[in-house]
Amino acid sequence: MAQTINSGNFEALVATGKPIIVDFWATWCGPCKRMAPIIEELAKDYDGLAIVGKCDVEEDEDLAMRFGVRNIPTVVFLKEGKEVDRSVGLVPRPVLEEKLKALL
Numbered sequence: 827m828a829q830t831i832n833s834g835n836f837e838a839l840v841a842t843g844k845p846i847i848v849d850f851w852a853t854w855c856g857p858c859k860r861m862a863p864i865i866e867e868l869a870k871d872y873d874g875l876a877i878v879g880k881c882d883v884e885e886d887e888d889l890a891m892r893f894g895v896r897n898i899p900t901v902v903f904l905k906e907g908k909e910v911d912r913s914v915g916l917v918p919r920p921v922l923e924e925k926l927k928a929l930l
Contacts (some may be wrong), residue, residue: 828869831853831879832886840907845876845929847915847922849879849883850893852898865901868926875930903927 831839831848833928839846849865849894850860862880871880874891893902895911903911911925 828865829877829879831877831889832879833888835893836889837907839877840904842877843906845926846904846907847878847926848889848893848904849878849880849904850883850890850895850902851880852882853899855898860871860916861899864917864922868922869917872926876926878926890910893898903929 828849829839831846846912847865847868849858849861851861865878865880872878881889883895893900893904897914899914899916901917902909903914910929913925915923
């Protein structure tokens with residue numbers, strides 16, 4: 827299951843040393859709802875290898891601002907706490923999975 831990622835737990839997640847994927851979304855966003863099952867599948871399939879999580883931009887504006895998220899859904903790929911890639915908009919699983927594999 828995708829983990830909730832927010833300003834409160836972000837640094838602790840970075841400290842694990844695992845690659846992190848953050849799906850920035852909102853409850854009212856149609857494309858975000860369509861992206862949700864893909865994020866959940868990635869979280870399940872890459873459990874233990876990477877941290878795959880979601881950040882509701884309305885609940886945690888600070889983290890969204892930190893990464894300059896202006897449109898949702900936006901998926902940010904992090905290695906050692908630094909952004910290395912991102913996808914904006916509804917993206918198919920193979921595209922996200924390719925970006926994730928590049929971090930492993």
